[in-house]
Structure formats: C-alpha cells, structure tokens
Amino acid sequence: MLILMAFRNLWRNTRRTAITLFSIGFGLMLSLIFTGIGDSGYGRLIEGASRMGMGHVALIPRGYLDTPSIDKRFDVPSDLIGRIQVMSRVTAVRERITGQAMVATANDSAGAAFMAIDPGTETPETLYFMDFLESGALFDPKNRIGIVIGRNMADRLRVDIGGKVVYTLTDVQGEIISGLARVSGIFRTGVLQVDNYFVLLPIDTLRDLIGYTSREVTHLAVFLEDHAASRSIRSRIQACVDEIPGAEAVTWRDAMPDIAGLIAMDQSSNYLFQLIIFLLISAGILNTILMSVLERKREFGILLAVGISPLRLFSLIMLEAGWLCIFGLIAGLLLTAPVYGYLHSTGIDLTAMFTEKPDVGGVLFDPTIHADLRPISLAVILTVAAALILLSGIYPAWKASRVMPVEAIQSA
Amino acid sequence: MTAIPVQPIVSMRRVEKIYRQGDSVVHAVDQVDIDIFPGEFTVLSGPSGSGKTTILNLTGALDNVTRGDIHVEGRKLQDMSRTETSRFRRDRVGFVFQAYNLIPVLTAFENAELILSIQGVPRTERSARVRDLFHAVGLDGLEHRRPSAMSGGQQQRVAIVRAIVTNPAIVLADEPTANVDSRTAATILDIMERLNREMGNTFLFSSHDPQVIARAHRVISMQDGRVVGDERRDGNS
Known part of the structure; x- marks a missing residue:
C-alpha cells in the first residue's frame, strides 16, 4: 500500500x-x-598506442622502461608464448626487439627508432603501421633484408620502394655494426614524429646482426580483447614468468605513462x-x-x-x-x-x-x-x-x- | 451475588495540559478526572476553547499531558515509547476528524483498508471487513472513488469506517458533524449509534452540536479546561 x-x-x-x-x-x-x-x-x-609496439601488457627485462637498451633482453622459453596465448582474453603474443639506429642512404642519414618484428605473424590488430602502408608491403618473411620506413624519412633520404639503406647500431657487446636493407614498404601515419623517425626491421635478421640468440627479445607484446583487463592479465603473466630471471610484466599504463x-x-x-x-x-x-x-x-x-x-x-x-x-x-x-x-x-x-x-x-x-x-x-x-x-x-x-x-x- | 466492577477503558487523573505561547501560559486542560467505560457513547460538550479537542488528543496519544496520568485499557500513555504510541494509535484508537482527513491519493476503499494493511491483515480478510462496513454505512458502489469525488457526508462515512475497521478500544471523534448539513449529520450519528449498539464500539465525541448532544448517552460538560458537568442519560448522572 x-x-x-x-x-x-x-x-x-x-x-x-x-x-x-x-x-x-x-x-x-x-x-x-x-x-x-x-x-x-x-x-x-x-x-593505437598498444599497436605501436608494446601491446596491452608487455613482458620486458626489469629496468628496461627506465633505461631502454639493446643489451637488456631475455630468453623466451619455448612454451611461454603458447602458455600466454591460451589465457582468456589474450588475442595475440608477439616477439619484439626495439632500439635506436642510424639509417642512411647515399643521399642523407637520419636517426631512427626501430622495432624488429616477425612479419609472418603480424596483423593490423597487432601492428599499427599496417593500417598506414602507403606503398609497398611489410617485408616477406623470407626477405631478410627488408625495411619499412615512414614517408617523411623516405623523402629525407630520397629513397623509394626497393631502394637501398644502411642502418647502423650497436650490438650486445657495444660494438658498432651495420646492416644493409632494401625498402619494402613506406607508411604515412600523418604523425610527423612517427613518419620521420620510425622503422620496422625483420626480427631474425636483426637477431643475427646484434648477436641475440634465436629466442631473445627486448619484449613480448601481449594483446587483449579489452585493455581494461590489462591489470589482471599482467598479474597472471607475472605469475607465469617468475622463473625467468630479470623479466617483469607491465601494463600499457607502465609502458606509456604519458598516455x-x-x-x-x-x-x-x-x-x-x-x-x-x-x-x-x-x-x-x-x-x-x-x-x-x-x-x-x-x-x-x-x-x-x-x-x-x-x-x-x-x-x-x-x-x-x-x-x-x-x-x-x-x-x-x-x-x-x-x-x-x-x-x-x-x-x-x-x-x-x-x-x-x-x-x-x-x-x-x-x-x-x-x-x-x-x-x-x-x-x-x-x-x-x-x-x-x-x-x-x-x-x-x-x-x-x-x-x-x-x-x-x-x-x- | 456480587457484580464484577467494570474497568474503565480510559481513566484520566488530575490531567493538565499547559501551552506556552510566548510569555503567556494557557491551561487548555486543568485538573481533569474522567473515566470512560466500554460501550459508552459520550460527548464532551462545551464552547470553543473549553478543552474538548485537547482531551481527545491526549486520549489518543497525539499529545502529551503536562501533569497527571492517562490510562487506556490499563496502560499508562506517558510510559509508552514513540513506537509503542504509534502501535497504540494503530491498534487501539480510531480517529474521526471534523475535516474528514482522508488521504487524497487513495480511493475510499484504500483509505479504509490502509491501517489493516499496515497491521499485516491478509488482503482477503481486510477486503471482507471493509466491504462489510461499507455496506453497513451505505457506501456500496463508492469503493473506487477518490475523496475529491465524494460529498462531505460520504467522506465522513469513509472516515468512520477507517476508524472502526481495526476494531479499536475507543473511537475518538472531533466535531464529526461540524462540516456537514443537519441531514447528513443525522445520518452519520445514526451510523455511529448503530455501530455502538450493534458492535459495542466505544465512542468519545467532542461537539457543541445539539443534535450530537441529544443523542449521547453521557454528556461531559467542559469550560475553561475543566469538567463542569457529567450527565448520564440512563439516569445515573
């Protein structure tokens, strides 16, 4: 009533x-x-930020975020990717090596941030740049000398698809080494600093060049159905990788504190x-x-x-x-x-x-x-x-x- | 053979009610002793300001005495907690007001069954009780009307049903005929008299309506907050 x-x-x-x-x-x-x-x-x-490289959750060497360096790396156990991949809400796990390099042609040279990827496994869901390929394509998995660069860098170096570039970086011993590559793709995101500065390299070629073993990476990028699950997945991955000395799992918040x-x-x-x-x-x-x-x-x-x-x-x-x-x-x-x-x-x-x-x-x-x-x-x-x-x-x-x-x- | 003494339903002893309005003190009720017995049909009569309504309010635990004691069915009202007072009013007292005071958003039937619903009486039982009383007071067919769609007499009859449907120990009626014409007043009094006679409900009125006073079995006269007369119409004054 x-x-x-x-x-x-x-x-x-x-x-x-x-x-x-x-x-x-x-x-x-x-x-x-x-x-x-x-x-x-x-x-x-x-x-977008996750697809730039780090994923929603990343497994990285401890201290990597403070001082990123090519000599900070870890060995990915053979079953680890499979174990993470089967976790609920995980959609993909990708191996990555990131660092700094100098890219040069006969015309000019430019500083670059590189990310080495396995082209056979990447999709637009895991790699931001695939949405913005203006010409060419990602390097063929068999093409060990491919490189993908931004439009602004290509213009500056006056290079186009098929053009030759040399990239120079330090290896794990701190020695300066160089690799030869041919431009297989050019992207244009529209973001000046990305198109000026970012390059993609084939991961196996880079491993050989810098002295990494075939299982070593600077990080594993883990992609999720929903970024909101990143904290819980990070904890599960951390529990999973406690046996890897010196590795830690971080969320996109830790990896991209500015965003x-x-x-x-x-x-x-x-x-x-x-x-x-x-x-x-x-x-x-x-x-x-x-x-x-x-x-x-x-x-x-x-x-x-x-x-x-x-x-x-x-x-x-x-x-x-x-x-x-x-x-x-x-x-x-x-x-x-x-x-x-x-x-x-x-x-x-x-x-x-x-x-x-x-x-x-x-x-x-x-x-x-x-x-x-x-x-x-x-x-x-x-x-x-x-x-x-x-x-x-x-x-x-x-x-x-x-x-x-x-x-x-x-x-x- | 010795007759068993009948206990009063309401017993007031040296009851005083003082209101303070600024610096002035008003003795609304002053040293009043009254006993109301079961089945009585009593009128408190007297001019305006004589304390009739205050006596009703005190009896119904709507207000507190300043001094003195009031017992209803043997329970001292002043000793009751707020919750007990609410329960006492709900279960043992029925109120009929001069201005009907029905709840405008409820239909006549819902107004009458409101307290039964609060008491937790099952729907079928309360429907039956309200329907019987509606029939008894001549409200058949008006169950679903809102108060605004009823005449003053009809509203007062609903108020009477609301007051007695819980079978209270006493029904307190404050000038129940003041807002209706003399014919309707007569009808309302007929109903109350019949309920008193047939169902044994105890009524305590306040009124200066001669028609009400003429029907009362007992008339308690008041003036300036004091009882100045107590006449029983059965010859036991």
Whole structure:
C-alpha cells in the first residue's frame, strides 16, 4: 500500500515531477554521453598506442622502461608464448626487439627508432603501421633484408620502394655494426614524429646482426580483447614468468605513462564535471521532495494519528524518492539513446577543425567524436545517480518522520 | 451475588495540559478526572476553547499531558515509547476528524483498508471487513472513488469506517458533524449509534452540536479546561 501511495504521490504535481524527471534525465544523459565519448576516445588511444609496439601488457627485462637498451633482453622459453596465448582474453603474443639506429642512404642519414618484428605473424590488430602502408608491403618473411620506413624519412633520404639503406647500431657487446636493407614498404601515419623517425626491421635478421640468440627479445607484446583487463592479465603473466630471471610484466599504463597520465587527467576533469552536474541535480531533487513534504505536513499528521509509525512515514518518502529514481533513470536512458546511437554509429567529424592530423604521444587521434560506453561506466553512473537521488530523499523523509501529529493536523 | 466492577477503558487523573505561547501560559486542560467505560457513547460538550479537542488528543496519544496520568485499557500513555504510541494509535484508537482527513491519493476503499494493511491483515480478510462496513454505512458502489469525488457526508462515512475497521478500544471523534448539513449529520450519528449498539464500539465525541448532544448517552460538560458537568442519560448522572 505504501508503494502505491508513494507512486501516486509522485504524480500529485505532474508538472513539478515532470520537470524534475527531465532534469535528472538530462543530467544523466550528459554524464553518459561524456563518459561514452571519453571511453571511446581513451579506448582508441590505448589501442593505437598498444599497436605501436608494446601491446596491452608487455613482458620486458626489469629496468628496461627506465633505461631502454639493446643489451637488456631475455630468453623466451619455448612454451611461454603458447602458455600466454591460451589465457582468456589474450588475442595475440608477439616477439619484439626495439632500439635506436642510424639509417642512411647515399643521399642523407637520419636517426631512427626501430622495432624488429616477425612479419609472418603480424596483423593490423597487432601492428599499427599496417593500417598506414602507403606503398609497398611489410617485408616477406623470407626477405631478410627488408625495411619499412615512414614517408617523411623516405623523402629525407630520397629513397623509394626497393631502394637501398644502411642502418647502423650497436650490438650486445657495444660494438658498432651495420646492416644493409632494401625498402619494402613506406607508411604515412600523418604523425610527423612517427613518419620521420620510425622503422620496422625483420626480427631474425636483426637477431643475427646484434648477436641475440634465436629466442631473445627486448619484449613480448601481449594483446587483449579489452585493455581494461590489462591489470589482471599482467598479474597472471607475472605469475607465469617468475622463473625467468630479470623479466617483469607491465601494463600499457607502465609502458606509456604519458598516455596513461593524460587519460587520468582527462578522466579526473570529466568526473569533476559530472560531480557538479549531479550535485546540481541533487539540489533540485532535494528541493522537489522537500517542497512536496512541507505541502503535506497536515496529511502526515493524519497518517501518524491513524497509526502510521514515523519509520513508515520515512519509508513513504524514501519510496517516493525511489520512484523518482526509477523514472529519472528511465528518462535519462530514453534521452541518451538517440544521442548515443548517433555518436556510436556515425559520430561527429571534427577534422575541419584541425590543420594537421592530431596525435597524442605520437599516436594518431581520430578527430571524429564517437561514444562507446563501457558497461562498467554505465553501471557506475546509474548507481551513482540512483544513490544521489535516494540520498536527496533522506532529509525530507527525516523531516516528515519528525512531524508532531497535533501541530501538523492543526496546520493549514 | 456480587457484580464484577467494570474497568474503565480510559481513566484520566488530575490531567493538565499547559501551552506556552510566548510569555503567556494557557491551561487548555486543568485538573481533569474522567473515566470512560466500554460501550459508552459520550460527548464532551462545551464552547470553543473549553478543552474538548485537547482531551481527545491526549486520549489518543497525539499529545502529551503536562501533569497527571492517562490510562487506556490499563496502560499508562506517558510510559509508552514513540513506537509503542504509534502501535497504540494503530491498534487501539480510531480517529474521526471534523475535516474528514482522508488521504487524497487513495480511493475510499484504500483509505479504509490502509491501517489493516499496515497491521499485516491478509488482503482477503481486510477486503471482507471493509466491504462489510461499507455496506453497513451505505457506501456500496463508492469503493473506487477518490475523496475529491465524494460529498462531505460520504467522506465522513469513509472516515468512520477507517476508524472502526481495526476494531479499536475507543473511537475518538472531533466535531464529526461540524462540516456537514443537519441531514447528513443525522445520518452519520445514526451510523455511529448503530455501530455502538450493534458492535459495542466505544465512542468519545467532542461537539457543541445539539443534535450530537441529544443523542449521547453521557454528556461531559467542559469550560475553561475543566469538567463542569457529567450527565448520564440512563439516569445515573
């Protein structure tokens, strides 16, 4: 009966309730859309950054992140990749060697960051550059002298597909050594520092050149279905590789602290913005419920007189807040659905606002605003919104339960 | 053979109620001793401000005495906790107000069954009880009407059903006929008298309506917060 009363009480002042529901719904929509945009943007940024080389989780020599060096390496046990590969949510495991080199042609030379890969195993899901190959292709696994370079570097070195380049680096003994390569592919990401500076080399050729054994790498890049699982997978991989001396598993956050920091900062300002929205909405809800309680003081006196306990009166107001919560959340989801649907499927293209392709930490950032709300974000927002609405009901409910029957009945 | 003495349902001893309004002190009830016995149909009469409503409020535990004791069914009201007071009002007292005071969002039937529902009476039983009483007071067919769609007399009859449906020890009615015309007042009094006679409900009214006073079995006259007369119509004044 109290539930029914609470429901009907909500609709006594239809206009006021409708305005309150709209404000809840609108606030919820803002929160869901902004979080969805954030989730989408962060997700794409993390995916791009992971595919630049380190993966979502990386197995690296201890201390490698502080002072990356070619002599920091570890031997990959023969069954390790298989053991990691079968873990749930792991989609791929790739061997990598990364370092610095000087790349030269007869025309010019340039400093470069190289990543040595096994071309036979790479896919666009594990290698960012495959999406941006402008000419040529990744080197054939049998082609031991292939090299893939960025468009800007190719222009600077005045070299094209099939052209000869020499790359110079230090080996594990610290000796300077050189390798000959022919350009098999040229990529253009649009990010200046990447197209100027990055090269891909065949991993087996590089191992031979720098004195690595056939199992040694600077890191193993582990790719996941969802970057959110990186912490738990990191722990499982760490447990799995405790027998490898000097190796440690790190997440993309550890490997790319600049991107992690940027995301954390952006998330913080987003949370603050949402907190302000929700506080404003809560104040509105509190006002609505309080007004409705003060208007019904006499009625509460009657209810107390006929035997409703103060606790039940408190419950009645909280049930009204509960109904407001249910309808408010429904209103929020209904208002969100069309906006979210559009942003999720089509998005808003802001390319015209940028003169160059935008990037974050060398990772190309798609200037189209999309929304892709993670289920956990949806659950958290709905829970927080529901909690705030219910909390807003506590003071008016307490106020109603403290009504003195005689005074209330005698009030106008 | 010795008659077993009947215990009063309500027993008031040296009851005082003082209100303070700024610097002034108002003795709403002053040194009142009253006993109300089971099955009585009693009216508290007197002019406005004589303390009638205050006596009803104190008896129904809606307000606290300043001094003195009130016992209802042997229980001292002042010793009850807030929860016990609520339960006492719910289970042992029925209220009928001058302004009906039905809950506007509930239908007539729901208003009447509200307290039964709070008491945890099963739906079928409470439906049966409310339906019987609706029939008894002539409200058949009006069960699903909201109070706003009913006349004053009809609303007061719903209020009476609400007051007696829990089978309380005493029904307290504060000027129940003040807001209705004399014909409707007569009907309401007929109903209350019949419930008193047939079901044994104890009624304590406050009223200065001559029609109510004429029907009462006992009239307690009040003036300036004091009892100034207690007349029993069965000749035992």
